[in-house]
Amino acid sequence: MRDVSIIGVGETKFGALDESLRELIAEAGNKALKDSGADRGEIESLYFGNYCGDRFVKQGHSSSLAALATGLKYIPTIRTETACSSSSGAFKEAVLGVASGAYDVVMVLGAEKMTNVDTLEATDILAMAGDREFEGIQGLTFPGMFALMAQVYSKKYGIKMEDLRKQLSSVAVKNHRNGYYNPSAHMRKIITLEEAMDSRMIAYPLNLFDCSLISDGAAAAILCPSNMATDYSDDPVDVIGFGHSTDILPLHLREDLSRSKATIIASEKAYKMAGIKPEDIDFTEVHDCFTINELISLEGLGFFDSGRAGEASLNEKTTVDGSIPVNPSGGLKSKGHPVGATGAGQIVESVMQLRGVVEKERRVDDAEICLVHNIGGSAVTCFVHILRRR
Amino acid sequence: MRDVSIIGVGETKFGALDESLRELIAEAGNKALKDSGADRGEIESLYFGNYCGDRFVKQGHSSSLAALATGLKYIPTIRTETACSSSSGAFKEAVLGVASGAYDVVMVLGAEKMTNVDTLEATDILAMAGDREFEGIQGLTFPGMFALMAQVYSKKYGIKMEDLRKQLSSVAVKNHRNGYYNPSAHMRKIITLEEAMDSRMIAYPLNLFDCSLISDGAAAAILCPSNMATDYSDDPVDVIGFGHSTDILPLHLREDLSRSKATIIASEKAYKMAGIKPEDIDFTEVHDCFTINELISLEGLGFFDSGRAGEASLNEKTTVDGSIPVNPSGGLKSKGHPVGATGAGQIVESVMQLRGVVEKERRVDDAEICLVHNIGGSAVTCFVHILRRR
CATH class of the missing domain: 3.40.47.10 (Thiolase/Chalcone synthase)
Structure with missing residues (x-):
């Protein structure tokens, strides 16, 4: 496996925000891109973590929304979901994508818009991360x-x-x-x-x-092989x-x-x-x-x-x-x-x-x-x- | 990258079925395991494709349900979602997982339980795979x-x-x-x-x-590096x-x-x-x-x-x-x-x-x-x- 490094990061404020899921994604992605020094056209794949846009904002298939919002065209994109660790999953699979040699420069993005449902609904949505048949129904x-x-x-x-x-x-x-x-x-x-x-x-x-809090927000990182990292960043961080x-x-x-x-x-x-x-x-x-x-x-x-x-x-x-x-x-x-x-x-x-x-x-x-x-x-x-x- | 092969497959019948999401997963996973000749304990990671258990059956975080239903303990598991291609996404990321050298024997599983909502609700859930703000709302x-x-x-x-x-x-x-x-x-x-x-x-x-039809069903495949494939299967298929x-x-x-x-x-x-x-x-x-x-x-x-x-x-x-x-x-x-x-x-x-x-x-x-x-x-x-x- 190739070694992998982080060459750029960016995030929105976390909170009860006015911005839509689309706008949060765009802000975090653009900040990370700018921080990395990579051109948008160099991004070869996008791994997107999101828990439940399906119920919070009625948006499924959100990896393609993330590609659209960040201006990334025609590249491989995928959403990963593992409840509250959804974007760590995106990060890890992105590391494997770079480590495998399939991709060089990759964006990882995580986002959630939670505050446009009430606390009761948010609690119910989060509860779906337990075992529905043995825990949720009870x-x-x-x-x-x-x-x-x-x-x-x-x-x-x-x-x-x-x-x-x-x-x-x-x-x-x-x-x-x-x-x-x-x-x-x-x-x-x-x-x-x-x-x-x-x-x-x-x-x-x-x-x-x-x-913990029910919040809106998005965060992103740009990865590349460790031996390419200083081409982009003066202070890369190695995974x-x-x-x-x-x-x-x-x-x-x-x-x-x-x-x-x-x-x-x-x-x-x-x-x-x-x-x-x-x-x-x-x-x-x-x-x-x-x-x-x-x-x-x-x-x-x-x-x-x-x-x-x-x-x-x-x-x-x-x-x-x-x-x-x-x-x-x-x-x-x-x-x-x-x-x-x-x-x-x-x-x-x-x-x-x-x-x-x-x-x-x-x-x-x-x-x-x-x-x-x-x-x-x-x-x-x-x-x-x-x-x-x- | 290492070459990757398929050493086992299995699926349920597709249709309007009595079985739960959990039961469908178990059936497909167990059939694929049996077909591969691999022991359950040899499976090093599970990639699970599911579009919207969150709304069809109110189960999020379904990669961990898939691990439970197939009896796979403590291994890395992740759900991938890209609408109707969710399990092709699981397959491709699993290929990268094996290709990278991170894992040898890996299970890919895809499942959906759709028929316990009515056609109107199913159509609305599927519509979330379009752009909610520009298409769904219209x-x-x-x-x-x-x-x-x-x-x-x-x-x-x-x-x-x-x-x-x-x-x-x-x-x-x-x-x-x-x-x-x-x-x-x-x-x-x-x-x-x-x-x-x-x-x-x-x-x-x-x-x-x-x-096309609104159906329930599950399907699975077991992958490994091509140079190990004949240890498991007489008729491996190469990716x-x-x-x-x-x-x-x-x-x-x-x-x-x-x-x-x-x-x-x-x-x-x-x-x-x-x-x-x-x-x-x-x-x-x-x-x-x-x-x-x-x-x-x-x-x-x-x-x-x-x-x-x-x-x-x-x-x-x-x-x-x-x-x-x-x-x-x-x-x-x-x-x-x-x-x-x-x-x-x-x-x-x-x-x-x-x-x-x-x-x-x-x-x-x-x-x-x-x-x-x-x-x-x-x-x-x-x-x-x-x-x-x-």
Whole structure:
């Protein structure tokens, strides 16, 4: 396989936006193109991640809309969908497309327009990422699924629910603080531990501030073979490892709800390919759809022992100045979660951090290697990508 | 890139079926696994094509359902979506996955469950594969789009509408005759030219028999590197060429509605990769969602000059015994069109034909090379695959 690098990135603001899906795609794609220095005519393929334009905006076949909106004519285009990791799927398949030798310069784009349906409808659409026949029909939605994980986690590791709720809130506080300094973020609001803990209960033990946002947004990256990267970019970022795994779809068939097996397997593969260990990672963007998932994910990625990530979070080990900075972007909690754009947005953030060009309050100084973790559904699909600046 | 071969195939019957999406997936996947001789544990990745489980059965994130239903645990899985060519997309990305060296033994699966919504709802869901903001909102559905193409075709090539309608009906007659002998086909019914011409008008000049069916079904194939193929199969089929292109999504921005630019570009790439010409093809499975599209596609693929495919069809050049047999399966017209399964089903049919194991009434004798053509939307996305038996 050929080595692959990122030569350009771009994203829209995340939030409740006036722009249509088409306009969001165009903005992110054009920014990434401009950033890469590649001509539009050099793009040989487009991989487009979108979760459910079919229901959010009644647009299927959206890879061809993405080609139209970015002015890319007649090239191979495809949509990938793996729920909230749809654009990480696009990224990974694009890496394989370049690695295989089929394509040289490729665009990856992720987009979602979610805020033109109400919260009830959005919750129902998201719930389709669970097992419809065993979970959806029973009324089980995502807050409920992750609440179940939090309950098992509390019991398994003997963490009193009162303590766990404080640990979970510390995740929200940290991510909101980072996001406050991110001009692309949806909800730029610094919150206190007390505010986080006292917010409205959604699905016990998860309250409002334990839940990520329903957002609109788009993000894009341009890839090429590593040996061509400096022809385009002064500061290319190399994709040095990836892993991809799929846990068992319905919760009731899983081995252990307190751990993310997909995260464990995907990250092991990625570390092995990159030839590094968790301690070599300078910062990470982790899928915090719910605060409990940041903790479970950090343990699955090998940053903390099982049952210890919450305490570490409360002790500020995961802040921008901590031992392993987590979600300097603000994460899904504060930056926002336009599901089909989330993974691509994590890539954009990571490249900007590795270039050292983000706001100083949330910058991870001298970062060289980062890990990007994105899941689809109830921690079912998992993609891990490891990136390194030159 | 490594060369890639098909070592096993399987499909369900196509039709209005009692089985759920989950059951259809399991049946096709298990048949393909059994046919390949590979153990379940050897499958390293699953590429799943599905157009719109999100609306047909309210199941998103269906790649993880496909993994569950086929008993594949923890491996990389992804859904691809390009409207009616969704599983050809899965096939092509799976080829790249194997070609890149990332995976050895890979499953491709396509499935769609369409008949549990009514025809009006199905038509609306399918219409989402057009441009929502410029076509869908105006009420333009697929019969209307292809009717426009037929009108332009008639005018451009000076074919009187009365003659064109007869040519179109001859496509339906031929595909229904082939499908009558295919036990997997949805509508096994021999029709006369008069019956075809006299059926109810849907969108002038397309009548009921010019339109493909709304079907349920699933189809699967197992791929591996060509140099490993005989470890599994006595009669592997090699993928010797592929092409993939995307025309401009809305009709009003196209150069010429009487031609399929995506088909022309995709097939040119595939022929070049395979090192062959149209005259080397022994038979073809072509996307006959509407009879006019069989004609336009055959011209785009280089089998007939522009404006001449209809006359050739009427003169029986495309029957099983003709100069270029087209849709010996019965095509989307008679075999059926469970959209996410259609492309994978074309692959299954092609492999069975190349093995010489289909019913003699629709068998293409001594076939060595075939071309599979599948489009998404109003001839927007196009995949062409060229297969050869050893």
